[in-house]
Amino acid sequence: MWRVVPGQLLAFREWDGEAVLYNDLSGNTHLLDGGAVEVLLALHPAPLDAATLAARLADRFDAEGDALAAAIEDMLRDLAGLDLVESLPC
Amino acid sequence: MLTVADLPQCELAACLAGPGLVLRTGPFANRIRSDIPQLVDGIALLYADYPVDAPGGFADFHLSLQRAGGLRRFFRPQVCFSHEGATPFQPLPLAQAYPMFEWVMNWCVSHRAHSYLIIHAAVLERHGRAIILPAPPGSGKSTLCAALVTRGWRLLSDEMTLVRLDDGVVLPLPRPVSLKNESIAIIRAYAPDAVLSPPVENTNKGTIAHLKAPPASISRAGETAQPAFIVFPRFEAGAPLTLAPMGKARAFMGVAENAFNYQVLGMRGFTALGRLIDATAAYEFRYSKLDEAVQFFERLARDGA
Numbered sequence: 001m002w003r004v005v006p007g008q009l010l011a012f013r014e015w016d017g018e019a020v021l022y023n024d025l026s027g028n029t030h031l032l033d034g035g036a037v038e039v040l041l042a043l044h045p046a047p048l049d050a051a052t053l054a055a056r057l058a059d060r061f062d063a064e065g066d067a068l069a070a071a072i073e074d075m076l077r078d079l080a081g082l083d084l085v086e087s088l089p090c
Numbered sequence: 091m092l093t094v095a096d097l098p099q100c101e102l103a104a105c106l107a108g109p110g111l112v113l114r115t116g117p118f119a120n121r122i123r124s125d126i127p128q129l130v131d132g133i134a135l136l137y138a139d140y141p142v143d144a145p146g147g148f149a150d151f152h153l154s155l156q157r158a159g160g161l162r163r164f165f166r167p168q169v170c171f172s173h174e175g176a177t178p179f180q181p182l183p184l185a186q187a188y189p190m191f192e193w194v195m196n197w198c199v200s201h202r203a204h205s206y207l208i209i210h211a212a213v214l215e216r217h218g219r220a221i222i223l224p225a226p227p228g229s230g231k232s233t234l235c236a237a238l239v240t241r242g243w244r245l246l247s248d249e250m251t252l253v254r255l256d257d258g259v260v261l262p263l264p265r266p267v268s269l270k271n272e273s274i275a276i277i278r279a280y281a282p283d284a285v286l287s288p289p290v291e292n293t294n295k296g297t298i299a300h301l302k303a304p305p306a307s308i309s310r311a312g313e314t315a316q317p318a319f320i321v322f323p324r325f326e327a328g329a330p331l332t333l334a335p336m337g338k339a340r341a342f343m344g345v346a347e348n349a350f351n352y353q354v355l356g357m358r359g360f361t362a363l364g365r366l367i368d369a370t371a372a373y374e375f376r377y378s379k380l381d382e383a384v385q386f387f388e389r390l391a392r393d394g395a
Contacts, residue, residue, distance in 0.1 A: 011357065011360060012340070013339070013364045013367070014339070015337065015338035015339050016337055016338065016339075018337050018338075018339035018340065019339055020339050020342045020343060020360075020364075022356075022357060022360040024356070024357060027353060027356060029342075029343070029346055029360065031340065031342075057135070057145075079371050082192055
């Protein structure tokens with residue numbers, strides 16, 4: 001399970017499939033793929049696992065099923081490296 | 091309105107040595123005190139057209155550049171800078187007093203003026219369109235800026251673009267344009283009538299001279315400008331002129347990297363920079379011939395993107 005780091009506002013601007021996101025907890029600004037913003041917004045209301053995110057976002061990406069879940073899992077690990085999301089013990 | 095040129099040089103020197111000269115640059119009032127003759131000459135030459143306020147008036151910044159005391163008055167004399175009693179920099183050789191003055195004027199703004207997003211960028215206006223040129227040193231930004239200024243562009247700033255946080259307009263801060271090393275001879279050849287300060291050698295940036303800002307730009311220092319373009323320039327010897335559109339998110343990051351206080355402003359900086367990116371088209375620009383570059387910018391300002 002993954003969640004957006006509590007307190008994170010997810011302030012972002014998106015143009016032509018690329019986005020900048022202001023991490024109000026760290027003060028850093030990140031250049032993100034638009035897909036990463038989709039994942040963050042889907043995850044914001046409540047914790048989810050990669051498979052559930054993949055099912056919800058299948059129509060937004062050119063992939064589905066296990067392949068999409070694996071790609072989202074990789075993306076979540078990258079976002080965790082930016083302190084935007086964190087994994088929860090199952 | 092009283093300007094520096096209205097003061098006889100002896101009165102200017104007395105003012106600087108005594109209560110201080112309150113010099114208006116863009117939105118700022120700077121109280122400057124100094125006992126250094128080179129600085130009096132430099133201010134008389136390059137700031138002749140700038141307004142001065144009464145000595146007792148409000149000042150945003152309080153700068154003092156004085157000769158070092160003791161034996162340093164005689165042995166390798168130095169200039170010391172202090173700001174409101176603090177001394178943030180090491181003294182420099184006395185011959186570098188004028189470049190130091192310009193650097194500390196920049197320092198005051200970049201460290202204190204946080205009601206603006208301050209971008210390390212030249213900004214100029216033509217045909218009602220302001221073009222922001224963010225760039226690290228060595229990109230040819232100041233040379234390009236100086237060339238455009240000598241061809242009738244309004245100088246808003248050579249070094250610091252002030253974007254007002256509330257509404258995103260650019261506030262002019264026209265000051266002398268800093269030229270380094272070979273750029274000095276290039277601009278002398280390009281604009282033989284341009285007024286330049288005497289070159290100062292062996293600074294930590296090499297040889298430095300300053301180009302006087304056009305009087306028309308100084309007299310319009312109260313008129314804000316609408317940003318239209320952000321152009322990241324790069325001088326590359328022998329390269330053909332190219333202009334490549336930049337994605338807005340990448341332009342955002344490029345400007346943030348070149349901003350003095352983006353991090354300091356936090357969410358306000360993020361919002362202001364987003365608005366600036368919305369309002370402008372961004373490009374990467376490569377050039378090797380100054381004439382070509384100036385003609386290109388004329389077309390860009392006249393016709394738009």
